[in-house]
Amino acid sequence: PAAPPASEVAQMDWDALETAVAGCVKCRLCEDRTRTVFGVGDRKAKWLFIGEGPGRNEDLQGLPFVGPAGKLLDNMLMAMGLSRTENAFIANVVKCRPTGDDGRDRPPAPDEAAACMPYLQRQIELIQPAILVALGKTAAVSLLGLPADSPVGKLRGQVFEYRGLPLVVTYHPAYLLRRLTDKGKSWADLCLAMNAYAGSR
Ligand code: URA
Structure with a gap:
């Protein structure tokens, strides 16, 4: 099956985008996936949180951040007055679970992240959030086009x-x-983000 070119993805409505992601064969990650993970949340959210990619639990359930890290994310959202269904959307850089030869979760390779980026880009356009929060290095470097080894410690604490x-x-x-x-x-980063959000309105 053919994967839609980025120019086509850029025109898709929400349903078409979800369908395209569910059937995507643009990179090798499609070979081992159980389910794609499109993302979850309020389609009109002002806050878009972007993780790395599905892990084992997410691959099985088709939902992002369902494991222990997800519990922490839920608590972070709650502390900000947000939730998975209210004013926040949770997505990932890649929609399929990356695994190594040992079967363990791994970060997506740059070419895998690049292949998936048109989908995230279209999600951003359709949701029209007021602010993006990059959760970790993969999201940060993929979105900002920074070197893959940029440490989060150097990227946090500022508004890009x-x-x-x-x-x-x-x-x-x-x-x-x-x-x-x-x-x-x-928490300081999230406070910075809340200030940037307040300043953008
Ligand atoms: N880690 C991520 O980056 N995304 C998920 O969806 C789950 C774990």
């Missing part, structure tokens, strides 16, 4: 611009679960 939208980078919730001492920094 992505196609006219404020973008704040913070640690990935899965990383925070391993490094509870960085939770405070992540």
Whole structure:
């Protein structure tokens, strides 16, 4: 089956986009997936949170951030007065689970992220959020076009611009679960984002 070219994706409405993602064969990640993970949330959300890609649980359920990292993300949303269904949308850079030869989760390769980017780009256009939050390095470097080894510690704490939208980078919730001492920094990033959001209105 043919994968739609980016120019076609850029014209799609929500239903067409969901269908295209569900059947996508643009990169090798389609070979091992159980389900695609389109994203979840309020289609009119002002806040768009962007993770890396589905892990094992997400691949099985077809929903983003359903494991322990997702619980933490839910708590972060709650602390901001948001939820999965109210004023927030949760998406990923790649819609299929990347796994290594050992069958374990891995970050998407740059070509996989690039192949999937038109879908995320179209999601951003359709949702029209007021602000983007990049959860972790993969989202940050993919959206901002930075070198793959840019540390989140160097990217957080400032407001970037992505196609006219404020973008704040913070640690990935899965990383925070391993490094509870960085939770405070992540909260500071979210406060920075809330200020940028308030300033953009
Ligand atoms: N990690 C991510 O980056 N995204 C998910 O959907 C789940 C875990």
